[in-house]
Amino acid sequence: MTKGIFNLSIPVPAIDIVIFTIYKDKFCILLTKKSDDPFKWKFVLPGGILMSGYSLEENFDRILLEKTGIKWVYKEQLYTFWDPDRDTRWHAISIIYYALVRNESFLQDIDLTKVHIIEYDSLNFKDVGFDHEKIIKYAKQRLDWKLEYTNISKNILPDYFTLSNLQKVYEIILGKTIDKRNFRKKILSTKILKDTWTQDKSSNRPARLYEFIDKDLKIMDIL
C-alpha cells in the first residue's frame, strides 16, 4: 500500500490494551502472539480496529472480549499514536489503554489460546513486536505513579482485604519491600479505607478486613 502525501489512504483507528495483573504473586502482563507477518511469533498487545458508530468504551469492551475473552477491566487511556511508518501494513492511529485487573475476575473468561500471562520481570522485550516495548514501559510508569497517589489498587483486590494483602500488592507491583508500620500509617492517614469490623481468619492470627471507601478512582488527599 502506498502512503504518499496525496494518496487517499484512510487512517485506520485502533485500540491497543496493556493489561496488568498479579498472578501467583508475580506482577504480570497479558500479551498475544502474532501468527502472521509482520512481527510473526512476536508478543504484541491485545488490540483491534475501531468500529464506527460505537463509542470508545463500547469498542474497548468488544476488542477486549474478542482478543482475550475478558468481559470487563478497569482501564485508563494512556496515549494516542499516529505515524505513517508505525505499522508497516497501513496508516494506523492507535489509542492505547492500560488496565489493571485481578486474576480471579478473568481466569474464568480468558481464552489462553489467544492470550499469554507473562511475568513482567522476565519479559524479554526483544520478543515484543511493533513499538510496544515503549508503550508497555510507559504504562508501567503511570501505574506506579497511580499506586502511590490514588486508590487504583482497589481494582486488583477483593472487596474486603487485610492491610497485609494491600501491602503485598504494593510490593509486587513496585518491586520492593515496604516497612509494615510506615505503610499502615500512611495508608490509614489517607482515609481511602474503611474498617469493616470483620476479620479474616484464614491466617494464624485473625486480621482486620478493610474496604475502599470510594467506588471510583480517587486521588489521595495529601493531608
Add this chain to the structure above:
Amino acid sequence: MTKGIFNLSIPVPAIDIVIFTIYKDKFCILLTKKSDDPFKWKFVLPGGILMSGYSLEENFDRILLEKTGIKWVYKEQLYTFWDPDRDTRWHAISIIYYALVRNESFLQDIDLTKVHIIEYDSLNFKDVGFDHEKIIKYAKQRLDWKLEYTNISKNILPDYFTLSNLQKVYEIILGKTIDKRNFRKKILSTKILKDTWTQDKSSNRPARLYEFIDKDLKIMDIL
C-alpha cells in the same frame, strides 16, 4: 449523516489544541470563533482534520499554522475523544494537545482575525462550544501540575531571566501569590536552573540572570 451500527461512515481524525500563554501579565488562552453551525459564534479550540501520510507532529504544525498563523509551540498530548455523538456533523476522533508559549514568540505570526486572546479568568464557559469546556479545564489542571513538578515554565520565558520573572509566571498561572524567599529556595534546590553570572539591569537594582539547564522537559528531582 446517519451513524447507524452497520453504516459505512468513516471516522474523521482531528486535532484540537489548547494554547495557553501569558499576555499583559494575564494568563490567557487562544480560541477561535466559529462562523458556522453548529455552535455558530461560540469560542472553540483551534483544530483541524488530520491528513493521512503525515505524522501527528506534521499534522499538528500544519493545523496550528492554518488556524492561528503560529509556527511552533511547545506541546503535550492530553487525551483522545471518540464518541459518535460528540460532534453533531460526523463521527469525529479528536486528539487533544495543550501547548504553552510565550507571546513574544507568536505575536509576529498570529492572525488575530482568526484567533482571539482570551483572559482565562474572565472566560465565560457559556460561550464555549462543543465539549471544549471540560477539555480546557482538564488542560489547565495538567499545566498546574507540570508547573509544580517540571521545568515546563521554560517555554514561557526568554532564554535568560531573573528569579522574579520566573516567580511571576508561577503566580500568574497558578493564580496565587507566592512567598519570595521560599520560592527561591525551592526552585534553586531543584537544580533545574543555572546562574549565567550576568545581570539584568532593566530594573532598579540589577538582578541575576538564570537559564534552564535542561533543554527538554524534565521532572524535578525530589531530593
Add this chain to the structure above:
DNA sequence: GCAAAAGTGTTTGGTCTACACCCATGA
C-alpha cells in the same frame, strides 16, 4: 509451646511555612 502472621510507637532528620529587613541602583 511453637510457628506464623498481625499489630503497634518513638526517635530523628529533613522539608515546608511563615515572616521582615537591608541592599543596590536610577532618577
Add this chain to the structure above:
DNA sequence: TCATGGGTGTAGACCAAACACTTTTGC
C-alpha cells in the same frame, strides 16, 4: 535622598524513614 525591586535567614510545625518486639491464633 528616595523610590523601586533584589536579595537574604531562622524558628516552629509537620512529615518521612528507620527500627524490634508483643499479641493472637492454629496446630
